[in-house]
Amino acid sequence: MNVKPRYVAIIVGLALLLGAAGSYVGMQYFGVSSNDNAGQSANVEKEAENFADLSEDEQKSFIEGLSGDTDIEKVEQAYQMIQENSLIEAEDNQLIEGAIEGMLDTLDDPYSTYMDKETMKQFDQSIESSFQGIGAEVSMVDEKVTIVAPIKGSPAEEAGLKPNDQILEVDGESVEGLDLYDAVSKIRGEKGSEVTLTIERPGSSDSLEIDLVRDDIPLETxxxxxxxxxxxxxxxxxxxxxxxxxxxxxxxxxxxxxxxxxxxxxxxxxxxxxxxxxxxxxxxxxxxxxxxxxxxxxxxxxxxxxxxxxxxxxxxxxxxxxxxxxxxxxxxxxxxxxxxxxxxxxxxxxxxxxxTVQQTMPMGDGSTIKLTLxxxxxxxxxxxxxxxxxxxxxxxxxEYFYTNPVEIEKELSYDDNAEQIENVQIMLEGLGYEPGRTDGYFSKETEAAVSEFQADQGLETSGKVNEETGGKIQELIIEQVRSGENDQQMDKAIDVLFK
Structure with a gap:
């Protein structure tokens, strides 16, 4: 691709216009988008449809009339400086895409993003019948990739991911500084592949590592x-x-x-x-x-x-x-x-x-801008x-609905005091056992509750929580949450219904 510097800004501006003319209107799966912009799109298309027939001077005049001559020249000047003087080489396409991403970054809006061709393919899948990945809706909150909600029956739900979990690392690599779709591309993957997420959970002082196996995510809704x-x-x-x-x-x-x-x-x-x-x-x-x-x-x-x-x-x-x-x-x-x-x-x-409401605007080459309108x-x-x-x-x-995954690095036993113990105590209580307290201190009552649980599950009755016991406690809690048993919100909703 060989682009004359003086037309870089023109091309970028025109791509935005043509994108608006052919925009897909709808609330996208990664967030809300606009209902109806057909009239505006038709006007833009009419204005731009004869652009290719204009002379070079007329094309430049058309774009400068929209944006202002001084601003266009500044963009052109920066492009030319980089191409002619930078020690670090960059393809024309890289500079153009970087300029678009930079413009969107200045908006300080996590929902206005640029998606290249590959990211757009993944995005399109998210409103079709199924896709492959972990099955979680994510957003950018305070510059951190944040779980909005896991999808019903997905690996994310099964692994215990929760709304407002913040993803810090994917397979040990930090996602800090990545835009939302770059982070999503690291999280998603083929069915059967494994991924480890390091997350920060509100209310938990330690980060958590959660292992997931990607799968088909059917969107039965x-x-x-x-x-x-x-x-x-x-x-x-x-x-x-x-x-x-x-x-x-x-x-x-x-x-x-x-x-x-x-x-x-x-x-x-x-x-x-x-x-x-x-x-x-x-x-x-x-x-x-x-x-x-x-x-x-x-x-x-x-x-x-x-x-x-x-x-x-x-x-x-x-x-x-x-x-x-x-x-x-x-x-x-x-x-x-x-x-x-x-x-x-x-x-x-x-x-x-x-x-806020976003609209996707195709750029004509498979890439797209999603802009808050x-x-x-x-x-x-x-x-x-x-x-x-x-x-x-x-x-x-x-309370057990809000517990964290059980991570046992060191066996938990009598007289220990730790956040993980508090988590286990709440789970045991939710399963009908009596740990005596839920403040993180491993008391004799907690030891007795653990022993009773182990005996009921056919495990070694040590009264200590090792990886096997912790895993079983978590498994049964997840089953109980999914079963709808003790769904106090649903019970209240029906109670209010017939009050």
């Missing part, structure tokens, strides 16, 4: 169930993310539940990191009437657009929404709309807090970014 309490049947629909088929899957599940004569509905978006805006729209349009918007979008000029349904009547049964700290973007749109526009209760804990606002005009949606009924899960 809707699960339905029923639960009868005091003779009343509640329908339960869990949405794990919002992908291309989610709204249709939801509609089918809802119809089937209504045919079973449910008397109330729980919509569960716990651990749902978001997804396509169109799908959450189509779901909300089944519940929120046309009396007020279910979401608003505000552009950089402060202009607001409202989104309303054509629905005339609300459902004739009560509804509650379940959320937690892993509920983000599209999930938060749903929760906020159901509460503010529908008057329904939100049960659980405060959500993640992502209130809008804020989304709740029906009442509230911006929840970095604040989250507050539940109307706050309920946490039992």
């Amino acid at each position: 809707v699960y339905k169930d029923t639960k009868t309490v005091d003779g009343k049947k509640a329908g339960i629909i869990e949405i794990t993310s919002f992908s291309e088929k989610t709204s249709k899957e939801f509609e089918n599940a809802l119809n089937e539940l209504e045919e079973e004569n449910i008397e109330g509905l729980v919509i569960d978006v716990r651990g749902n990191p978001g997804g396509l805006f169109t799908d959450v729209q189509e779901i909300l349009e089944q519940f929120i009437t046309d009396e007020q918007p279910y979401v608003q979008v505000e552009d950089s000029e402060g202009e607001k657009s409202e989104y309303r349904s054509n629905l005339q009547e609300m459902k004739d049964y009560p509804i509650t929404v379940l959320q937690d700290e892993g509920s983000a973007s599209a999930s938060e749109i749903l929760s906020a709309a159901m509460n503010e526009a529908g008057g329904y209760d939100i049960v659980g804990t405060k959500s993640f807090g992502k209130g 809008y804020k989304w606002l709740t029906p009442e005009g509230n911006w929840i970014h970095e604040k989250g949606v507050e539940p109307t009924v706050e309920v946490k899960q039992p």
